[in-house]
Amino acid sequence: MTKTSLLRRIARAIGASLTELGINALTWIGAGVGGYIGFGAAPGSWATGWKAALAGIGALAFAVGFEDLLDDVVAPLRRLTDTRPAGSRYSTAPELADAPATAHEGLTRLREAACADSASRAASDSYRIDRGQVLLTEAGRWQGYPDGTASFQLAPGAYLRYWRDSKSDGTTPGVVFTFVTGEADKPVHVTDVQQLQGLLADYAGRTLAGENVATDTGLQAA
Incomplete structure (x- = not known):
């Protein structure tokens, strides 16, 4: 492996890590927004426990929605930072049968x-x-x-x-x-x-x- 290819591989690995960190951070932000909206949408007459449950549902819904949306947005970035060999990114090597014995x-x-x-x-x-x-x-x-x-x-x-x-x-x-x-x-x-x-x-x-x-x-x- 040449020095240039090694540096490129390291850069891709760093980029992949930063990408996943960014996705996780935005997902947590979405969960927080969903929880806040869900808690605020609950009627004032509800008990705190029911409000918390509605906030949890809102957090989960927003987190899943954010993650699905981000997957589509960052797909090109993930391909760019993929560290696997080019030949193995889009296909799986078939299992070869044993060589004939006779x-x-x-x-x-x-x-x-x-x-x-x-x-x-x-x-x-x-x-x-x-x-x-x-x-x-x-x-x-x-x-x-x-x-x-x-x-x-x-x-x-x-x-x-x-x-x-x-x-x-x-x-x-x-x-x-x-x-x-x-x-x-x-x-x-x-x-x-x-x-x-x-x-x-x-x-x-x-x-x-x-x-x-x-x-x-x-x-x-x-």
């Missing part, structure tokens, strides 16, 4: 990070088809995978799949969303929520029809 553990952590990254990217890019941002843009609803893809379960057996289609010219990858089911149907490229709603409605209709057929067959066999 290469397998390190790889596992990277896979978990990749899955979380895929889910986050899918949720972020889904605004292209969910402009209302009420369903698909929630990262917690996506299941990410280490290869950069992700899936969103729309219904049992029906999913919205996401991936980034890397372009051969090296430009920004294109975002691709497809509707897929456990059936033999080919994935359908999805461009908006209305289309996705129609696809899921058709799937639900086919599923319900299949369940009805299975039920009727079982009844007949019985």
